[in-house]
Amino acid sequence: MSRPLPPRTWLPLALGLGLLLQLLVWLGALGAEALAPRLPWLAGLSLALSLAVAALALFALAYERARAERARTTLEEAIDALPASVEIFDARDRLVAFNKRLVELYPHKLREFQRGASFEQLVRASLENGGVPEALGRESEWLAERKRQRGTQTAPLLQRVHDDIWLHIFERRTPSGGIVGVRLEVSELVREQQRLAASQAHLQALIHAAGSGIVSLDTEGHMLEVNPACERLFGFPAAELRGSHLSMLVNNLPAGPQDLARARDGQEFSARHRDGHELCVHLVVAEVRTATTHIFVGMLTDLSERKRQELRLRQANELLARQSTTDGLTGVGNRRLFDQALQIEWQRSARAGTPLAMLLVDIDHFKQYNDHYGHVAGDDCLRRVATLLRSCVGRGGEPVCRYGGEEFAVLLVDTDLAGAQVVAQRCLDSVRLAAIEHAASPLRPAVSLSIGVAACVAQADHPAQRLIEAADAALYQSKQGGRARMSSHMQKVC
Numbered sequence: 001m002s003r004p005l006p007p008r009t010w011l012p013l014a015l016g017l018g019l020l021l022q023l024l025v026w027l028g029a030l031g032a033e034a035l036a037p038r039l040p041w042l043a044g045l046s047l048a049l050s051l052a053v054a055a056l057a058l059f060a061l062a063y064e065r066a067r068a069e070r071a072r073t074t075l076e077e078a079i080d081a082l083p084a085s086v087e088i089f090d091a092r093d094r095l096v097a098f099n100k101r102l103v104e105l106y107p108h109k110l111r112e113f114q115r116g117a118s119f120e121q122l123v124r125a126s127l128e129n130g131g132v133p134e135a136l137g138r139e140s141e142w143l144a145e146r147k148r149q150r151g152t153q154t155a156p157l158l159q160r161v162h163d164d165i166w167l168h169i170f171e172r173r174t175p176s177g178g179i180v181g182v183r184l185e186v187s188e189l190v191r192e193q194q195r196l197a198a199s200q201a202h203l204q205a206l207i208h209a210a211g212s213g214i215v216s217l218d219t220e221g222h223m224l225e226v227n228p229a230c231e232r233l234f235g236f237p238a239a240e241l242r243g244s245h246l247s248m249l250v251n252n253l254p255a256g257p258q259d260l261a262r263a264r265d266g267q268e269f270s271a272r273h274r275d276g277h278e279l280c281v282h283l284v285v286a287e288v289r290t291a292t293t294h295i296f297v298g299m300l301t302d303l304s305e306r307k308r309q310e311l312r313l314r315q316a317n318e319l320l321a322r323q324s325t326t327d328g329l330t331g332v333g334n335r336r337l338f339d340q341a342l343q344i345e346w347q348r349s350a351r352a353g354t355p356l357a358m359l360l361v362d363i364d365h366f367k368q369y370n371d372h373y374g375h376v377a378g379d380d381c382l383r384r385v386a387t388l389l390r391s392c393v394g395r396g397g398e399p400v401c402r403y404g405g406e407e408f409a410v411l412l413v414d415t416d417l418a419g420a421q422v423v424a425q426r427c428l429d430s431v432r433l434a435a436i437e438h439a440a441s442p443l444r445p446a447v448s449l450s451i452g453v454a455a456c457v458a459q460a461d462h463p464a465q466r467l468i469e470a471a472d473a474a475l476y477q478s479k480q481g482g483r484a485r486m487s488s489h490m491q492k493v494c
């Protein structure tokens, strides 16, 4: 179905037709012979047409007015429906149109929002009500600045108005010199930004005050930011560290921060201070991935002092352990060490079924030695014999111990009686060859040893003491047999 032509289309057509008829009437009136007989008819038609044109013109006017009214209503409804406020000022900066949202934003200015009100009047009304907190106390200056900037900003103006409402104000000049302003409430956004800024400030303070070094890294491991603790730890100023690779500080890093982040509890690394001294640091790295960033944050804790203390403690403990199992006079093991070693080796022998042997060694007529040469020389003699015994025991792990007074005990692991006798003979020979003078000895004028040898395969349910008793019995035999010799315990020990 074709649409009817609007009145503004008919009007020129009817007007043209009317003018044509008028022309014909005038031509007839001026004596055109062909038209003369039709003159009354033409005049009547022309009059009717003129009346029709007038009626049409009136109709067209009413139609256009209704159309304009509808368009205006549509526009007003449209701008009222916007979530933002809209205000339109003419070239003289007088209010031409505005929407409901503007009144909602400034309910106390309902009276001032009249068409024709100037922008300055409206702003002054706000200032008088204290509606612009940032202008308090300097209203005139603020107004002058606001007018100067009006319609020229490229970015929206952020303004706080009453009741802590924040607005983004967009103003644009129209080609005819007017100004269209849009005010969008962004209070939630601003408050979110304020919360974010507060939490960032909080975080910054924490990072600044942290005792551990904190460093942010790009995905390659280059340092982006470092905190003061990091500067202190490595001795480099932040400016020098930014952009450098973390490997400048930490040795033997894995390929990238991604690998570091995998070790959730972190790892220990050796590191370097600027002055060259070695550090030990614990490094734990976390990945930070957001919609716009992908970085890593590392926390570096200096373990150097703790490590030094641990080393000192370990050394002190080792010394203490050594001291508690070492004979202070001779430097060989003491009785405690012998007892501990015997327990361990007894169990091992029982488990493995391997033989275990021991020598109980006694210096002959040592009382006479002391009496003759004095205790200091006696001590020296004990030291020399201990050194000789140690040199006779081939395996480093086998303990030579001072068992008490002038008695020594030697434990020989994985050694049967024959093997133990070989060692015992070596000890006798060694001391004999050393020819330590013993003028008071009734045997001969040199220090000699008596040795008791015992060996067995241990049984777990028998006490290790049995081996000592057997060696002691054998030693007794040596003494009884005239000293400077060894005797072996030939009966079954276990």
Ligand SMILES: Nc1nc2c(ncn2[C@@H]2O[C@H](COP(=O)(O)OP(=O)(O)OP(=O)(O)O)[C@@H](O)[C@H]2O)c(=O)[nH]1
Binding pocket: 329, 362, 363, 364, 365, 366, 367, 368, 370, 374, 375, 376, 377, 378, 379, 382, 404, 405, 406, 479, 483
């Ligand atoms: N100088 C010194 N003498 C010690 C030490 N411990 C024990 N003695 C001495 O060693 C001597 C041991 O004497 P005895 O048990 O009678 O044995 P002995 O004189 O060697 O006689 P036999 O063993 O029978 O040959 C004692 O005089 C102790 O004082 C020591 O640490 N230093």
